[in-house]
Amino acid sequence: MRPITLDPRTKLAMIFGVSFIVMVNAVTPLEWAIRIAITMIPILLMISEGKYAAAFRFSLLYGIALLLLKCFLSSESTGFLSAMLLGYCGIIAQFMPAMITAWYVIRTTKIGEFMSAMQKMHVPDGIAVSLAVVMRFFPTLKEEYSAISDAMRMRGIAFGGGKVSKMIEYRMIPLLFSCVSIGEELSAAAVTRGLGAPMKRTSPYELRLKAADWIIFGIFALFVGLFVAVKYLR
Amino acid sequence: MNDNKLKAKDFITVGIFTAIIFAVEFLCGMLGLIHPYIVASYVIMIPLVGAIPMMLFYTKIEKFGMLTLMSILIAIIMFVAGMGWLGAPLIIISGVVADLIAKKGGYKSFKSTVISYGVFCLWICANYFPVIVTAKSYRQSLLDGGYSAEYCDNLFRAINSKTIAFLLILCFVFGMIGAFLGKAVVKKHFEKAGIV
Structure with missing residues (x-):
């Protein structure tokens, strides 16, 4: 499979999208579905980059946490052990999407690319x-x-x-x-390498938004829009 | 004037120390999973532990803007890590004020460093902002997020709009105590080795 290389700007947009959605609490099944769907995107991207082990590990962890959360535990469960377990699962379910995205972005972005994207913005x-x-x-x-x-x-x-x-x-x-x-x-x-020189820096990476970038942008805009609509415009 | 502008080296220093501070914050945050009262004790733990890298950082500051920049970075990272934007103003304001205080001492006087670090530590309270400002909905989101009702009740008993003032003061006081501690550690290890 050919790796899908994304523009750093797209990746930044992904981070912001994911952390926005993760921050707002999800109650209804549809909202949870959006959350899980949006977590799947970086995992799929990881697979396309050939990072199978990490993708597998992350999805396994996330899946187990979600499963435990939904099936076995409720807000009435008390006691030390279940409270701890609940805390861990809650944290994983809450922060995992953002962490997966951040991990993906950090691992796949070259610093040069990042700097050049920052300069463009x-x-x-x-x-x-x-x-x-x-x-x-x-x-x-x-x-x-x-x-x-x-x-x-x-x-x-x-x-x-x-x-x-x-x-x-x-x-x-x-x-x-x-x-x-x-x-x-x-x-x-x-x-x-000329950082801090008064001249404008040039970069060997030519950043252009390609089809894949627009698709990801579109998907994320759709998800965020849908999430806001479900959440606030009921 | 030109001499007072930040250079590439300063940016890199800020980046490194921000990474270290965030790692400290993250590790302490993990402890908060065990019991909610530990969440409230962040105001003691993080200033004390964070003081060691921060005091080393203070020895490297010579120009205005490094502390401010650090607080902006922390605000960005906290947002990305899912802590929300409610705390961002507090983080940045405390960074700027700390910067101004340290500037007054010429970044060299220990007295202003102590006060400045105390003020800088106030950013930790920004983590509590979602708890206080949106108490009701935050409680619901914790419950939905899978925390037990027991955890939530304890959390809100420890952190609410009444105790926040107390927590802010604690932050400040332990920031100053931490500054002395950090200074001692820096003196013990780094000055002997000739790093600072």
Whole structure:
């Protein structure tokens, strides 16, 4: 299957659409249907990009959470365990769509593409650059963190002697150290590539809205419109 | 004047520290799943834990706008993460005010840094805004979202329009305490290593 490559602007629109729909609570089955349908879009896009494992994992998690929520639990269930379970399922059902979309966008957008899209939308340089760094940094943060955990486990100090303050300190300080040095490298690399030069930057990525972009835009406009109509214009 | 403009390096610094702060916030948020009273204790946890990266961040600030930019980024991320736009004004206002206070101290004086961080911490309360402003419908959405009635009742007992003032003050106070703590940690680890 040929991967469907989308314009970064379309992806941003997707994020906003999904987080809007997820934020408003869904009550009726139709609203739930819209929510689930809109979650399916990034999953399908992931499959088209060949990320089968992630797509499978996300849909499995989301499916289980929804199933548990609908079939076994209600607002009357009390007790610690069911409250915890309910909390997890609620969180997953609530935030998973936004997380899936964000994951898809972060994984499939090149930073160059993102910057060029931001420039086309006339977003101020400061916000564009910092957002790009945030986007790029989450995976790095996770990698560094797992490396630190590994090192600590090897030395047998994973729980910091059972003290909460030590646990935080042992993890946070090395993380900050590596983040600071990564930041320095990053800005050196960025300056070499002409970031912060007074000229207008050019980009090797030529962004054009293609048929696929318009289709996605259309689907999302339809869903959001439908959702608002069902929700507020009854 | 030109010297006071933010450069690419500053933007990158802001981006990195925003990512770290958000990771801290996210991990603390996960704890909130266990019991609603933990949700209320965000105002203590996040200022204290977040103080360490923030104090390191403060040592890197030299120009006006970095804190403001950070608050704008946090507002954007909170929106994308599904927290809504109700809190965005509070986040950005606290960022700007914190920036102004720190500017007054020339970004170097520790006293203004402490107050500035206290003000900056007020953004945490923005997470509670959906709870307070739309209490009724938010409760319904939590119930529909699958939280138990018990969780909701506890949540609303801890967070309502009466306690929010108290929570704001707590945020501010623990922000300042956190600033001292963070300063000590930064001194212990980073100044010795010659990073700042």
